[in-house]
Amino acid sequence: MADERAGLKSLLRGAIVLGLATALFTLVNPFTSDTDKYTPNQAGICQQVAPLSPTNKQVEHFIRDKTESPAYHKEIINKLSKIIQIPSESYDDLGPIGEDPRWDVFYQVEEYIKAQYPTVLKTVQLDHANTHGLILTWEGSLPASEAKPILMLAHQDVVPVLPDTVSDWAHPPYEGYFDGEIIWGRGATDDKGYMISILESLDLLIKSGFKPKRTVILAFGCDEEISGENCGRPISDFLYKKYGDDGIYLIIDEGSVGIQTEFDQSFAMVSVAEKGYLDVGINVTSTGGHASNPPDHNVIGILSEIIHEIEASPFPGKVTHNNPMFGFLECAAVHAPPSSFPNAVRNQLSQVAKGNTKAQQQLAHELDHLRYYFRTSQSVGKINGGIKINAIPELASTMINLRLAVETSIASVQKHYEDLIKPIADKHGMVFEGFHSAYESTEVHKISLFGVDALEPAPVSPIDAESFRILSGTIKNTLQPLDNNQDLIVTTYLMPANTDTKFFWPLTKNIYRFTPINLVLNLNRAHTVDEFIRASEFVREPLFFATLVLNADDVA
Structure with missing residues (x-):
């Protein structure tokens, strides 16, 4: 028994010494603990949702068939090319709307939208905020108190092209030139491609016969590139007066990174x-x-x-x-x-x-x-x-x-x-x-x-919200990784710049900034010479936005 007690004491002393040594090592080198929490395929970290397909298969098939058609691709590429030809530049020194004639170019943008999307304009309610802020509301069958609206934002304005740089462009900045692969011009990426895509999504949904339960709103600012006080804020004020605090289900606006490869993995980067x-x-x-x-x-x-x-x-x-x-x-x-x-x-x-x-x-x-x-x-x-x-x-x-x-x-x-x-x-x-x-x-x-x-820095939007799961499932269903041998991983990200969403914080916590295309090569071309968008990426955007509307409607 004495030998057993001596052995037990020795074992305890060894355990204490080992424990002290481990604690001391952790203090000296604090980066050695819990590393297994971040091993590959670790459960519970960055969990991915399954691809989310709308329940209305007839509408989904209509939209997929349409957006995969070469004739449709030609049609929407032409629409983007033509709207690029409207030089809707916003300047830091613009005077008030109605006094400074440089604002008048936005009348052309509105007329172009009306001419290209007659079906949309016959279906939605068009309101104006401070003349050039456009708000298109497609009323759902359920009141906003039962199903909060989904809001998709874009902006009509572009940064000016410096006259001294015009000769540096591969193609004139306001020609909207399409070379068979790339659409060139100011606004191609930032943000007329986005605006045309969400207009297309509504046009497709209306033509499919879809009737929303949840109200769908499109809003287009006229001065996002100069901080948004003339249109972004008035649009927000208009919608806040109508829907109030936390009155919107989800807001989606342009994002700065889209789909990228980091650490040899394809990520869909949603700025929250x-x-x-x-x-x-x-x-x-x-x-x-x-x-x-x-x-x-x-x-x-x-x-x-x-x-x-x-x-x-x-x-x-x-x-x-x-x-x-x-x-x-x-x-x-x-x-x-x-x-x-x-x-x-x-x-x-x-x-x-x-x-x-x-x-x-x-x-x-x-x-x-x-x-x-x-x-x-x-x-x-x-x-x-x-x-x-x-x-x-x-x-x-x-x-x-x-x-x-x-x-x-x-x-x-x-x-x-x-x-x-x-x-x-x-x-x-x-x-x-x-x-x-x-x-x-x-x-x-x-x-x-x-x-x-x-x-101040923006509030961080929740990723445990139903709206984020709907967005993630839509991304998984409609978009592809850059490497077909791997999955597309949806992740949170940070927007280093600012969008018109800064005016919409009271309307919802669920604000997500995401451009549903591969922006690897054209990410740094916005705001400078040779802005462009790849046509093969652009023509897929309407499918994403239309599917997002359908999926959000399914949970209304």
Whole structure:
């Protein structure tokens, strides 16, 4: 018995030593625990729904047969080409609608829609928000109190084409040229292809004889590219007055990535949030004079010092579980080929989920090619100063565009800038006016900060909602992976830019931004020379949108 007790004591001592050693190892190397949670094909992580087919097979077959027809492809390609020919550009300096004649081009867009979609216009109620915001409502048989409407957004406007770049285009930007494979022109991807596709989906559904239970709404802004105040906000106000808080079932709008390959796996990337937005203005003022008697540092030099300090102090990056990109990384960890997903990333995911700050920072460092999905970006976009070479300038100014990380806020970004710039003002003996100065100083020698178009990061839309499952099942049913030897994985993602959805937050939590095509090659062509869309991708979009309407109607 004594020997047994001695053996038991020895065993316990060994267990205690082993436990202490394990605990110490975990403290020293915190990225070693729970790594098996993110092994390939792990159950419970990034679960995928089955393809969802509408119950109305007759309508589904009608739409599939139509959208697979070469004659139909020719027809809708021509429609997109023709609407590209309408140069519906929106400019930062546009005056009010009705006063600035540059808005009048949107009358042409409306007339084109009416001419091309007479069946739709005979069926829906067309309303206008601030003249050029278009709202098309197809009333369902059930009231909104029983079946909330589905809302599909697009925008009519495009970014201007710089005259100096016209000769750089493979084909004229407003010709809408189709070369047999690619449709070229401003708006092909952003966002006239999307607008034509959702119009087509309604046209097909109406012609199939389908009668919706759930109301379907299409809404087209006229100024999404310049922040949406003239049409995006009025459209939202119109719909909010009609449907109220949480009155919409689901909103879908353009997404920035669509279907992509990451870690050698095809993903359908649904953006469930957007980064915040802030333009920061900085004015540096002082006395002027003749250039023959300059100060040691004039306003241009001081502004340059400020810009240098800003660029030398970027916002830190970190990956947290609050960021939809974390959900994407989880999906990749369990669904991507094991050899393609870095172990350095896999081994840190559990610690990131637990809030380990070091792991959050290290993971952002590992994924530096995705840095601006994890940090606030800052870009100096405008600078002005001086009007004559032999005169000391009295004012120099700059504007900086920031896209705010999901974990940050306008207030924290403003404080960061104040902390950077106030010491420079003190160094030069200048008055410093922060973003919220109580009064404007009459002192000539000063540095002033101000914010423009401030927008907090968007709320994260739920992925456990019925609407997200309907969207996911529709994606699985209608879209294909880029590699036919693998599944298409639906994942959450983050929109690094902003859409008109920023005005619609009160209408629903279920806001999803997704473009149902392969955007691998044309992703970076929007807003620049040679914007295009592949015809083979574009012609499949109406099937996706029509099926989404049918599937949403099935659960009404």
